[in-house]
Amino acid sequence: MLFKIAIKNLLGAKLRTWLNVFVTALSFFMIILFSAMYDGMREHAKQVTIDTEIAGGAYWHPEYDPLDPMTFEDAHSALPGDVQLLVDQKKAFPVLVSQASIYPGGRIMPVIMKGIPPGQNIVNMPTDALSGHDDIAIPVLIGKGMASDTKLNIGDSFTIRWLDTDRTYDADEGTVVHIMDTENFKLDMSHIWIPLKKAQTMLAMEGEGTYVTYEKGLPPVQDKGDWIPRDVKYLIRDMEALIEADEPNAAIMYIILLCFAAMGIFNAQVLSIFRRGREIGTLMALGMTRTRVVGLFTLEGGLNAFLAAIMTVILFGPLLWYFGNNGIWLGVDYSDGAMGIIVEKYLIPVYSVGLVVTTTIIVSIIVLIVSYLPSRRIARMKPTDALRGKVTV
């Protein structure tokens, strides 16, 4: 009975109902979109790191610690048997890492110099730009952020100074052959990339590497010497920690959006009860118990949310689908790493089943609560006051 009356009331109120439903649907849309954008941002950061840097994992020289440049000096050796075999089979590529200093425009700047095989296609880096420059002493690949910091352009030359294996300082001229536009600022900032063979020659470390990155889906090798296998999980642990540390922020964001939705529904309910005081009194005079009137208004709030969910699918579903496929243009380039996390230029929201189910359940519970809270005031209302439209909520 209440359901039938509630449906009649909702559909009968026409514009008022649809405005309420639209506002609630907009809240649903914002909650789902913002949460999905947040998830998308984090997922994208991981994906970009894997695509451009990690691939299937790596074998590290036992001395190598990417966070301590002082270790680079000793973190090099010939590759262990099976690791070398992977490289020979083009299923992996070695990188030789060392400290260096560059002098762009007369300034000194410490950098991490990495030798990488130009022909590798295991990670998404434009390393092929390093090949075919026999006329250049040291062909150099840098990122857009680095180019901006150093004010270097393609064709610009600068001095590179490095410490070779004999602990002797050497210097030569590097020339920028390509500026890569990468979303992974870790490949960009303070990095110069040169051909592996050139790096091995410069450092007098022929046939050596600091780490080897292998393609996705490869099983662990047996003969890896004392080199340390690092799987994807390990290599993205910093990012996972960052994301985990960011969970409270995500939760706060989610709660704020939920609060907006709840306030919208609460406001609509309060307004509805305030406007419909005489109707409440009439229903009581006709013999509806207070509990049932409370139930009716709560049910109307619930149905409002249900209609809003349907409207979200119909009205905002295509928009969510479009953003999910094409991304949202952020309009800002964060490739310099100023955000502390990889942020893509086009943010692609990720709509997980968990997000949709959790949002639906949480929003439904909140809708029922915020529908009930103002409605329960009806239970304390005197029918004679309600009939006179004297309603305080």
Added chain:
Amino acid sequence: MGNSVVTINNLVKRFPVGGDFFTALKNVNLSLEKGEFTGLVGPSGSGKTTLLNVIGGLDSPSEGSVTVLKKSLGETSHNERAELRRKNMGFIFQSYNLLPVYTVFENVELPLILNKVDPQERYNKVAQAIEWVGLSDKINSRPAMLSGGECQRTAIARAIVHEPTLVLADEPTANLDAENSHHIMKIMVKLNKELSTSFIFATHDEKIMDYLRRIIHLDDGQIINDEQIDRPKSGS
């Protein structure tokens, strides 16, 4: 007491006003029989509406006892009073109090829905009630599309559709012109005759005095005169 619909003994009703109390009804004693067509008449503030609300169980007495249809309202719960209204009473208000989003049919149907009458019976009763008040051609209209007289006729149909024993009407003609007022009253007289429904009106409208068979004059919360009028039950 056999045919008594309403029995009131020493009723006092006070309302809090600021830190004090305003006494709206003072020591009211009254008995109404089944099938009566009674008016509570008096100037504004005389206590007519308050007395009607107390009889309808919408308000509770401060002192005294009120028995409606053999139920002592002082001893009943909110829900029991709601049930009493739902099954045995009909209300007609000065400003109609129709639900604006409902059609005439749906407004009249509401008491039957509340009484869980099955749909087929509901349809028949609503159609009959609407026919009684002469609104069969407006069955799908909403209150906003009706004149004042039509709205009040809809309210009457809603009040009598479940064939209550008692109908309480608060200033039912106050917002209507003379023609509509007479039309409305004739309908109620007809219903009183055909269904033996008791009607109690709160009114100060002279136009309807001619239809009443009992006039209870109220002033300053007290009954100052209780006048039986010898008028044939078929009305004027």
